[in-house]
Amino acid sequence: MGRGGTITIKDVAREAAVSVATVSRALNGHENVAEDVRRMVLETAKRLRYQPHAAARSLSSRSTQTIGVVLPDLYGEFFSELIRGIDGVARGQGRHLLVSSYHGAQEGQGAALRAMRGRVDGLLVLSPYADQPGFLTDNLPVGLPVVMINTRLPNDVYPVLNVDNHGGALAMMRHLIGAGHRRIAFIGGPQGNFDAAERERGYRDALAELLPGTRAWIVPGNFDEASGMEAGTALLKAEARPDAVFAANDVMALGCLFAFNEAGLQVPRDIALAGFDDVPLARFVHPTLTTMRISIAELGANAMQRLLHDIQAGGQPWPEPDPLTPELVVRNSAPTREGAVRA
Amino acid sequence: MGRGGTITIKDVAREAAVSVATVSRALNGHENVAEDVRRMVLETAKRLRYQPHAAARSLSSRSTQTIGVVLPDLYGEFFSELIRGIDGVARGQGRHLLVSSYHGAQEGQGAALRAMRGRVDGLLVLSPYADQPGFLTDNLPVGLPVVMINTRLPNDVYPVLNVDNHGGALAMMRHLIGAGHRRIAFIGGPQGNFDAAERERGYRDALAELLPGTRAWIVPGNFDEASGMEAGTALLKAEARPDAVFAANDVMALGCLFAFNEAGLQVPRDIALAGFDDVPLARFVHPTLTTMRISIAELGANAMQRLLHDIQAGGQPWPEPDPLTPELVVRNSAPTREGAVRA
């Protein structure tokens, strides 16, 4: 036995009276082992409770069977769902997950990326710094397969899995307009936020296409509840208030709903309201919130699948993966009008 | 350079014109390196973008700088919060996190535990199988530091971080009784669930101590919303309904609240209601829910701290860690009575 009482491949070899090479082959299911020898080795390994040492195996086989996941944070529903999706695929393939968060700071993320050397076979990265020139290439080992998630990339060095925010916003606008709304205001998201910008672009494009001549009506927000409340209050001050409000995310829609309730307005009778994301709360508020559902877990699962494909395929050229399509969820805050066309 | 274009310690040594031993010492901050040599090595390593190979380092140093986290699942708020707490401490100490979920099946967990060999310096485990004889010892390398989380253990082989569910239930009962309630019903949790059993025990002990002679009034539940609804409906059918209901968790309390609303009862005027956990929804429902808050992130952080201590301390004897104390959160569903003593 090795020091510390752990069983090594040598112990198994000695006990089974074969060479370590044979033990290794038997355990790894190689073809070139006599059937009876294999059985005997397997049984010996089991009896000794032998468990291969992962670091040693990684070092010689140059494969770790683990995938690194580098995220800004591990907190909250979004990342939780993302990890769930990633984990589901990983388990199915017998891969381990090395998760790493860097809590915002750019230098922290560089370190997190560099520390992955020798620990993982590939990397899933969600990063706001990804579009900084050289950031990825400076910190990532060359040749390591990487898939980016929900990230704007300056070039196509790595495949990216995004959400089709533009298409989702278009779909919501089609729904609202189909339900008869014409004066539709939009509550925007934080400056520089990619998701928010894409959703706003979808709003504008829908107006241009479906209600030509209508002016865009956009109030600022920053994705939190308070900003949604403020936006809602501001909208009610307009001489002619909107007949529908589309918030760039659910949390702001919830704040907006609160403002409408405070003002004594009835949603959707007096004013319709829609969000984006389908947060868990969306189905619990009154009225329940019409929104675009994004399956974050699916996003994670797709990214993982793509990464595993890339790891196995080696350096094949990669077609850009399809973005994830959000799904319209019609609830009570913005119902489909009787007889109107379903979006 | 090594194959694949990666830089190894040899490359740094050659470039710096010293031995690999010196490079290793300089990089690891050992004392016995001349200051100018160290500077030169560090600079060379930086210039070459050298990053030590984690597996190689682990193999020779017998330390991985990573902590394994084995959970039943990665899904939902509980595990998300737990991981957040764990991650916070891990980052502070420069440790990586290898997370593993086994989705319920016992065999899956055994495999997850065994696969940790050579990957981690210690393990954080949350397991419903932990009290099965031999389960832990059969699957865990001897000598590997382990801390269990929220687990009932047959003996004290490993330290356990638990939540003081019994004390929490006592505190809630003190609050309800202090608010003047006398007919307090309890909605129980799933059979065999440790948390649920402890909370029920707290309920019973509080009755025995504070309202001697009162019979316990317990309706079954299984922690989900539907069972809370059923329990609430059942309670209203009693000839004399309770004046307060204490549900073993918030989700059931929410279901119960729904049942009361349906029946036209006003909470808390007609009947008070309390839960346990402080889920995010608790502050959004009407009326807001009085409950016991458990800081799951703190539970995770404490467990991680303890584990790191054990890793560093070697085989010291471990005092059982203190359980986490839940905190009473008084909201509108069960307010403190005017003039009543605060719990």
Place this chain on the structure above:
DNA sequence: CTGAAAGCGCTTACAG
């Protein structure tokens, strides 16, 4: 303070 060498526990050509 520095280097040559052994060793960590595996895998994998290379011979046979």
Place this chain on the structure above:
DNA sequence: CTGAAAGCGCTTACAG
């Protein structure tokens, strides 16, 4: 089908 040996990229006594 099997074994002896080299090698993966580090760290760390051991000499000097």
